[in-house]
Amino acid sequence: MEWEVVIGCEIHTQLATKSKIFSGAATAYGAAPNTQACAVDLGLPGVLPVLNKEAVRMAVKFGLAVDAEIGKRSVFARKNYFYPDLPKGYQISQFELPIVGQGKLAIELEEGSSKTIGITRAHLEEDAGKSLHEDFHGMTGIDLNRAGTPLLEIVSDPDMRSGAEASAYMRKIHSIVTYLGICDGNLQEGSFRCDVNISMRPKGQEEFGTRAEIKNLNSFRFVERAVEYEMERQIAILESGGKVVQETRLYDPDRDETRSMRSKEEANDYRYFPDPDLLPVVVTDEFIEAVRATLPELPDAKRQRYIGELALSEKDAAGLTAANATADYFEALLAASGCEAKLCANWVMGELSAALNRDGLAIEASPVSAAQLGGLLQRIADNTLSGKLAKEVFEAMWQGEGSADAIIEQKGLKQITDSGAIEAIIDEVIAGNAAQVAGYRAAEPEKRGKMIGFFVGQVMKASQGKANPGQVNQLLKSRLDALL
């Protein structure tokens, strides 16, 4: 039987506020345990939550960015469950009336096509604390610094049909929230986490199958792999006549498999009810319009502009606009160098990205600034440097050896473009490789094209990579052909 996978995502984004959603405690990551957990976060008797305006503003900003209906009147509800890192015994969340209603966004797929994914809703809630199960003499340690950090939970429609689509959706949400500046997007620190609901159905069937939920995926790649594993697992169960159990599972990246979490017999019996400690939240049209005025150029619009105005390829434009910081760097480079967009794009997506990856750095922390890289690209544009030499200079700049011009001067890396000088090297190479020259002369004409590569290599080597490769090719060919 042919199966179809149905995927929906719930993404928890920590909002980048300074203080918590319902208290004045700080939200900074990495503080000593429980030093950012005040009486409200601890759920001590007699405290009351007071809603953070910035969290509301950020939620509205997201809603506007995905063309969603903004809930002008939203209500906080209590989601009841017991766990030690949830001191009150309930999480303040939103249930029936969320702040962001139905919206949508487009994801780009490998083949260059795009697909619209519906956003069911997005609601505000508080994060829980952290449980540490390591060595505390059979006890569990609780750090409540994270308790009360504002979260925007973004729920998608069950619109995705492959692991690649789920991963593309997660990337797109990541891109949007970081562009908007409402989330730092740090996957390692847990600022951005994805739960994925996966079910299988026979292709062509309307009705959904029973789903499993994979919790807390914090990498784009893991989402894709978890979906693929889960598809295989569920198909195997269904094809052997079994039934998929509705449950929560965890993905183990080391073993590349999903495992059932401890069974919660009272699963999903959260007994939501409106939180009497909080009044309905009303956002006015003025508030919404003021937020709309702060919306930056979003990734889709930027991508279209790069393709339309800068004549970049779809692939380059998508790569450059995926993260706001990359787009900012690219635009700064374009301005600083005055070079063609294509050259700038090649360097940002090529050499720079490779070096950043290699050293595990974010583009904001690049040791070579956009202005400095611009200086290098100018030397490529004016033919001072060949592409190969430019890479060498870039590496030296990366190591902090100075500006492009200083390194070119110091290492004597100027490209040789003087025909006379190149011809002199060619003559030496021809004189020193009589056997290859004889071979060239004896070869079938159509094979000579390939054979010339040997001579180009020798000339480049003899010039220490400084000869202009285009000129070398041209001069070599006419010199060798003259010998025929």
Add this chain to the structure above:
Amino acid sequence: MALDKSDVESIAHLARLAIGEADVPAYAENLSNILTLVEQMSSVDTRGVAPMAHPFEMVQRLREDVVSEENQREHLQQHAPAVQDGLFLVPKVIE
């Protein structure tokens, strides 16, 4: 609507309440009575009445995003039964 023994037990479990076996019938009756009252209210025609999320006709006031709380960990942990390295210690929650 009448609740039976297993309903009472599952409600007690959700609320983490230990109740005596002998008290279950009484709880079942009391809780069933509450549901009957709710059913009675449900029978009233409320078309055209907006759902009420809060008894006050007011809206939530918002706070500026300012850190106003200082670290009071030592003070707040004074009454915790067990702490270590700044963490609250609780009975182990996973196997």
